[in-house]
Amino acid sequence: xxxxxxxxxxxxxxxxxxxxxxxxxxxxxxxxxxxxxxxxxxxxxxxxxxxxxxxxxxxxxxxxxxxxxxxxxxxxxxxxxxxxxxxxxxxxxxxxxxxxxxxxxxxxxxxxxxxx
Numbered sequence: 001x002x003x004x005x006x007x008x009x010x011x012x013x014x015x016x017x018x019x020x021x022x023x024x025x026x027x028x029x030x031x032x033x034x035x036x037x038x039x040x041x042x043x044x045x046x047x048x049x050x051x052x053x054x055x056x057x058x059x060x061x062x063x064x065x066x067x068x069x070x071x072x073x074x075x076x077x078x079x080x081x082x083x084x085x086x087x088x089x090x091x092x093x094x095x096x097x098x099x100x101x102x103x104x105x106x107x108x109x110x111x112x113x114x115x116x
Contacts, residue, residue, distance in 0.1 A: 001083070001084065001085065001086060001087075001090075001109060002043060002081060002082065002083050002109070002110040002111075002112055003081075003082050003083075003084065003087070003090040003107050003108065003109055003110060004079060004080075004081055004107075004108045004109075004110050005079060005080040005081075005082060005090070005093070005094055005097065005105050005106070005107055006076050006079050006105065006106040006108065007076065007077055007078045007079060007080070007097060007099035007103070007105050008075065008076055008077065008099065008103040008104045008105070008106065009075060009076075009077035009078075009099055009102060009103045010102055010103040011075070013102050013103070014102045017102070025098040025101075025102070028096075028098040029097070029098055032093070032096050032097055032098075033045060033080075036080070036082060036093065040083075041082050041083055041084055041093070042080065042081075042082060043081040043082060043083050044079075044080070044081040045078070045079065045080045045081070046078060046079060047077060047078035048076060048077060048078060052066070053065070053066060054066075077099065077103075078099070080093075080097070081110065087107065087109070090107050091107065094107055
């Protein structure tokens with residue numbers, strides 16, 4: 001089963017962390033990602049730069065806005081698409097992601113459709 005792990009960051013909480021703790025977060029991300037790749041569980045991963053555009057079509061007109069509609073203290077900073085046996089396995093991985101300490105990790109089951 002594939003799961004999308006959306007990593008929400010609380011930038012203020014991360015900025016308040018000591019430099020050593022911030023460096024440890026980077027190391028932890030590299031270790032988790034490397035482990036998932038080595039185990040064949042990682043399907044994709046990525047981060048978002050600060051610029052986000054939202055697209056909505058209403059009455060045949062395309063509207064674009066900067067950023068997401070929802071105002072939140074936390075913003076999606078990245079994602080992992082994993083392939084594991086079940087939700088319990090996805091939770092075990094999500095709890096290892098450093099973003100869970102400085103924000104949260106949302107798990108969504110994914111049904112992937114092949115591109116034609």
